[in-house]
Amino acid sequence: MLKMERVSKDLGEFVLRDVSLEVGSGEYLVIIGPTGSGKTILMETVAGILAPDGGRIFLDGRDITEEAPRRRKVCMVYQDYMLFPHISVKDNIAFGLRSRKATSDEIEKKVNAASELLGIGHLHHRQPETLSGGEKQRVAIARAIVMEPKVLLLDEPLSALDGVTREKLRRELKRIHDVYGTMIIHVTHNFEEVFSLADRVAVMSGGEIVQVGSPEEVFRRPNCEMIANFVGVENVFKGLASERGGLIEIEVDGLVIVSARGDLDGDGGEDEDGSNNRRGDQNGREVFASVRAEDILISKDPLKSSARNSFQGKVEEIANGGMMVKVWVDVGIPFMAMLTRRGCQEMDLAEGDHVYLTFKATAVHVF
């Protein structure tokens, strides 16, 4: 288990502030946060490349705060691969085992096992510069896993890759995690990676960890505006809340959105501002409301349903994003809804059409 206790580090441009975090052995933790939020420093601190200004780091109960990187059994993979350009692919993978003075039999065996797992055996004799991005990243990962580290740190390992390669490598990461059972800490700013890989997700902002939880928790119930904006909940609105009959009505630019989830599900106690107000008196308080794009139904005629929120508006823009189509609708305030490409074709939706947006009160999250 990796345990960070109030770790801080100030590099001027980037900072870590009192980061406390526990990651279990064999856990896949994804750290997500905008650029400059201190994710890379956090990783480099765990790896021992940066010495923290304050706080302690423990690995399996042992204090490793002062320990040299080479003794920590923590390996790191960077977004831009950092393969050593002057040696072959195979020598790159074997690099760590050679520093450890492993026998050539052992090196051969481990290098081949890792290469097979990642499908890069045929690249052994190539020079790194002749590889594609995906191949380079596989080699970089192989170079780290042959060391059988206790913690594998991946710093945006998929960000530099194109869509198809990224998808493939993402599945391979999952498999590597299953096979080696290593604790993986994976930094990203892409939330798709969170859902497909993470056991737990930590959200970082401004050098602090602002929320930790299961992906579901963090995405459905972001605990501050930053997360909601960041994790891709497109529809975030600021409005005035008032309570009516057990539901919360949020007035946003004259539009009233009804929410059944204003009561923050009991886990909001730690928030700095306004947390006292949450329990009882919601009246007249400024709140943020978010609705996930997938939770919004689009129709050309008004829908008869139990859903509390239904608005009429005009389609402003339709953006084709592969499987899903994003539709921006202006109902007085701009909403973004998602539907499948098929659904969009069947509805024969075009920009300028008048449509109805419908969503349940339970789909509106207030914070």
Added chain:
Amino acid sequence: MNTLLDVPLALPPLVAGVGLLLFFGASPLGRGLSEAGLVFVFTPLGIVIAQFFVNMPFMLRVMRSTFEGISPRYEYVAKTLGCTDAQAIWRVTLPMASNGLLAASVITWSKGIGEFGAALMLAGATRMRTETLPISLFLNMSCGKLDEAISAATILILISVVSLYIFERQGGGLRL
């Protein structure tokens, strides 16, 4: 420190030569060295010192540029892969810098070969003793031996062209 190292870059070589001459000829330290057998004034050894002093900052600049061009993350990775600081430099940074270092050496060597002012001042211009290529060019020119002067000039041109070629090939991205 950097500025101090760069002083010879801005100083006219002739002035640097005078400085060296005074230092090795008139200072107690210089006299001590010559008593110990290290005579720099008007000797071939003086040429070496003059070339070294004038061109060393140039070499350092190219080397600095070489190392700055290598991301420190290579060393970080090497350290997480079991290297000590020294091993990381030896196994990763130095080999990665080798082309740049070669390029730097060649171009600096070529500049050293062509060093005139400082060498003239410190080592003098004694025929067949402290007669480097540029000094030979100068001596032959000043006594009208045009053919010899032109041969020396031709050799210098060849050296500079070849070293520039190697520099561009090996050290492509280096800034001076």
